[in-house]
Structures are given as structure tokens and as C-alpha cells.
Amino acid sequence: MVGRWAPLFVTFLLVTGGLSFLWSAHTRNDQNEQLRMAALALNNPLPSVDTDRGELVARAGGCVACHTDTANEGRLLAGGVRLDSAFGTFVSPNISSDAQEGIGTWSLEMFAQAVLNGRRPDGGHYWPVFPYPAYALMSGQDIADLYAWLQSTAPVSTASEEHELLIPDIARAGLGIWKSLYVPENYRPGLFVERGEYLVEGPAHCATCHAQRDIVGGVSDRRLSGNSRGPDGSKVPAITAAALQDWTVDDLMFYLEIGMTPEGDFSGGHMATVIEHGTAHLSPEDLRAIAVYLKSPANKES
Amino acid sequence: MYTQYSVQSAAFLLSVVVIAGQALAHTGAMGIVKERMDGMSILGDHAKSVGDMLKGKASFDLVAVEEAGQAFVTHGEKIPSLFPDTEQSREGTATEALPAIWDNWDEFVALAEKFTNDSQALLTVANNLSNGTQSVDHQSRAVRSIFFKTVKNCSACHERFRLDQD
Numbered sequence: 001m002v003g004r005w006a007p008l009f010v011t012f013l014l015v016t017g018g019l020s021f022l023w024s025a026h027t028r029n030d031q032n033e034q035l036r037m038a039a040l041a042l043n044n045p046l047p048s049v050d051t052d053r054g055e056l057v058a059r060a061g062g063c064v065a066c067h068t069d070t071a072n073e074g075r076l077l078a079g080g081v082r083l084d085s086a087f088g089t090f091v092s093p094n095i096s097s098d099a100q101e102g103i104g105t106w107s108l109e110m111f112a113q114a115v116l117n118g119r120r121p122d123g124g125h126y127w128p129v130f131p132y133p134a135y136a137l138m139s140g141q142d143i144a145d146l147y148a149w150l151q152s153t154a155p156v157s158t159a160s161e162e163h164e165l166l167i168p169d170i171a172r173a174g175l176g177i178w179k180s181l182y183v184p185e186n187y188r189p190g191l192f193v194e195r196g197e198y199l200v201e202g203p204a205h206c207a208t209c210h211a212q213r214d215i216v217g218g219v220s221d222r223r224l225s226g227n228s229r230g231p232d233g234s235k236v237p238a239i240t241a242a243a244l245q246d247w248t249v250d251d252l253m254f255y256l257e258i259g260m261t262p263e264g265d266f267s268g269g270h271m272a273t274v275i276e277h278g279t280a281h282l283s284p285e286d287l288r289a290i291a292v293y294l295k296s297p298a299n300k301e302s
Numbered sequence: 303m304y305t306q307y308s309v310q311s312a313a314f315l316l317s318v319v320v321i322a323g324q325a326l327a328h329t330g331a332m333g334i335v336k337e338r339m340d341g342m343s344i345l346g347d348h349a350k351s352v353g354d355m356l357k358g359k360a361s362f363d364l365v366a367v368e369e370a371g372q373a374f375v376t377h378g379e380k381i382p383s384l385f386p387d388t389e390q391s392r393e394g395t396a397t398e399a400l401p402a403i404w405d406n407w408d409e410f411v412a413l414a415e416k417f418t419n420d421s422q423a424l425l426t427v428a429n430n431l432s433n434g435t436q437s438v439d440h441q442s443r444a445v446r447s448i449f450f451k452t453v454k455n456c457s458a459c460h461e462r463f464r465l466d467q468d
Contacts, residue, residue, distance in 0.1 A: 257450065258450050264350030265346050267457055268457065268460030269461065272457040276454070276457065276461070
């Protein structure tokens with residue numbers, strides 16, 4: 001008699017087990033998102049914002065590099081940069097201060113929700129091509145300075161283009177589960193001892209390209225051991241301390257400022273964009289901090 | 303101990319592969335492709351020489367800076383003629399030149415001209431310093447500033463016009 005009902009019972013267990021896993025992942029992400037916003041408000045009182053510092057955050061974070069279509073003489077932060085991936089082509093949106101097409105009407109809280117939690121003003125999820133799994137680790141001061149600088153830039157009324165993806169837009173609804181797996185909990189003071197590690201792990205989001213992605217596009221292993229299937233089909237080299245053993249701190253600083261390798265070659269491709277519109281603008285202190293961290297035992301292979 | 307050795311041997315093997323790969327990168331190039339690749343290698347050698355001085359890996363040597371500036375000017379002027387719109391130039395073995403060069407010819411030439419002009423400025427600065435009496439520290443800072451401006455053109459050009467194949 002029992003045997004008759006067993007298959008049904010097992011099916012019931014699998015379905016309810018699966019659903020409760022999905023539901024708990026979904027709930028865990030919601031909790032993480034609330035934690036991040038709470039940490040921003042409670043642990044990081046913002047006595048003042050510094051617009052000029054905000055530009056450096058935008059440079060370090062690659063905001064300018066990815067949201068300015070320099071190859072086609074696009075205007076600052078007006079979007080339109082295309083990025084081919086296994087999921088289709090993403091097109092970066094306009095994040096200038098324009099009220100209609102950009103983020104001119106956004107509050108600091110809306111902005112923090114986007115950068116830290118990958119949440120759109122309508123409450124939906126952004127595709128994780130927007131590197132919020134790294135930005136989640138950014139400090140409240142950096143977010144506030146960045147917001148102030150973005151709002152101080154010239155408004156550009158170019159409309160954002162739609163992504164051309166192989167997955168339907170409805171799949172975004174399930175991204176809460178994805179986030180529960182791949183977005184770290186939150187930034188907290190003392191999380192990073194060294195500024196270099198903070199820059200590499202947080203704003204500069206090096207692991208976004210220099211670490212492997214799994215089948216659903218998540219970086220579950222944040223070691224910087226390279227990625228043979230990088231953006232636009234590029235091969236992204238490893239930048240662990242072991243991989244960089246022939247590079248000195250000065251070599252790395254020169255590379256991040258002018259793109260020159262120790263052999264005298266000059267980078268091209270996406271890294272040249274990252275350097276030209278990003279790291280080249282950083283202070284010598286920040287470049288040194290990044291270089292020292294990359295060379296340190298903390299940046300390990302295994 | 304075992305892991306330490308395996309990490310070391312892995313790193314050694316990796317460096318062998320990387321060096322071999324670099325040696326091979328230009329192999330098979332012929333004619334115009336070989337000519338421009340050889341030219342670029344010479345530029346790279348000079349860039350490394352000046353870079354090493356600025357990093358303190360080599361002693362500061364204004365003569366070597368002048369040589370670099372001269373080589374940059376000479377090669378910079380030749381760049382457009384080294385990229386003719388021919389089948390051999392576009393598709394020759396080992397070429398890393400992207401079709402974007404010929405699709406955006408005016409921009410490509412403008413970048414080469416900017417590189418040549420900045421290189422001329424580097425050469426002039428080095429010449430003037432040779433005739434002056436400033437401290438090595440001052441010389442080094444002056445060279446660094448104009449050298450950085452000059453070689454930023456290298457990445458700017460590679461960014462759009464060279465195959466990215468790290």
C-alpha cells in the first residue's frame with residue numbers, strides 16, 4: 001500500500017524542497033540587500049561629499065570607461081558601449097545627469113540601490129553585466145562622492161539602447177536567486193586592511209574579467225587566475241601574485257598609468273580602455289596600493 | 303614542500319610557454335607584415351629602455367632617451383606607409399592589424415601623426431636637457447612627463463587597431 005504512494009511522495013518532497021530552496025535564496029538576497037543599505041546609513045556617516053574625489057571613484061570603478069562610447073566619439077557617460085558575451089550583446093545605458101535619459105532625478109538612495117544591490121528604480125533587477133557583485137563591497141563615502149560627481153556632469157539627452165540578449169527579459173525576475181549566490185553580503189569598515197585590496201575587490205572590480213565565470217555567469221571563485229572566455233571573446237590573463245612574479249611594483253604602476261608592459265609592449269583591447277579612462281587618472285598612491293596588493297601573498301593562485 | 307615545487311615548476315613552465323609564444327608571435331610574418339612588426343619591436347625596445355630608467359631599473363641615460371626619441375620619430379613617420387590597403391597587408395600571416403585601420407584610415411593616420419609630433423617633442427626635450435645643467439632628478443621628471451604623453455599614443459592605437467590576443 002505504501003509503495004503505491006511512494007513516487008507521488010518523492011515528487012512532492014522534490015517539488016517542495018526545490019521551491020523552499022528557491023524561496024530561501026530569494027529571501028536571503030532581500031535580507032542581504034537590506035543589510036547593505038543599512039550598513040551604508042549606520043556605519044558610514046557622511047560628513048561631507050567631495051565631487052573631485054567622486055570622479056576618481058568613477059575612474060577606478062570603470063564607470064567612465066564603460067558608459068562612454070569613446071570609439072564612436074560618444075559624449076561623457078552617455079552610454080552606448082556594446083559588450084558581447086555568452087548571453088548576447090549588452091549596451092551600456094546613459095548615466096549622465098540628464099533628467100529624462102540619465103540619472104538626473106535619482107536620489108542618493110536610488111543610486112545606492114543600483115550600485116550596491118543591482119536594483120533599478122522600478123525595483124527590478126539589473127543584469128549582472130553591471131558589476132554590482134563587486135560594487136556591493138564599496139564604502140558609503142565612495143558611493144556618495146561618486147553620486148555627487150555623476151550629478152555634476154553635463155546632461156546628455158541620448159536615449160539608452162536596449163540590450164540584444166539571447167535570454168528573455170522575464171528571466172531578470174529570477175536574478176534575486178542569482179544574487180544570493182554571487183553577491184557578497186556587504187561592505188563593513190575593517191573588511192579590507194589594505195586600500196589596494198579594497199580597490200581591487202570593490203570599485204575596480206578586477207575579478208569581473210580576470211576570474212572565471214561559471215555557466216550562469218557568476219564569479220564564484222574570485223581568484224584572479226584569468227579567463228579564457230572574456231568579454232568580446234578576449235583572453236584575459238591571470239593577475240595573481242604568481243602570474244605577476246616577473247613584474248615589479250613599478251612595472252605594474254607604469255602599466256596602469258600608460259599601458260606599458262615590462263617588455264615595452266603596449267596593451268590594446270579592453271584593458272587599454274580601462275587604463276585610458278580609468279586607472280591612468282588615479283593618484284600615484286592608489287596605483288601603488290593596487291600594485292602592492294596584486295604582488296602580495298594575499299592575491300594568491302589557490 | 304610538494305605543493306611548493308609544483309607551483310614553482312608550473313610557474314617555470316608557464317614562463318617557457320609565454321616566452322616561446324612571444325618568440326612565435328612574429329614567426330611566419332613576411333613582406334610588409336614582417337617589416338612593420340620589426341619596426342614595432344624596435345619601438346618596444348626603446349620604450350623598454352626609457353621605461354627601465356624611469357623605474358630606476360637602469361641608470362638614467364639621456365643619450366638613450368635621444369636615441370629613443372629619434373627612433374620614434376623615424377618610425378612614426380613611416381607608419382601610414384607600412385599599412386597599405388593590400389591583401390598581403392590585410393591578411394598576411396601573423397598580422398595583428400585589424401580591418402578597422404582601413405575603415406577609419408583618417409583617424410589611424412591622425413594617431414600616427416600625433417605620435418610622431420609627440421615623439422619630436424620628446425626628442426627636443428632630451429636634446430635641450432643634454433645641453434643644460436639640470437640635476438638628474440629634474441631631467442628624469444621632464445623626460446617622464448613627455449615620454450608618458452608620447453607612449454600613451456601606443457595604447458590608444460592598439461586599443462582600436464590591433465588584435466587583442468593576450
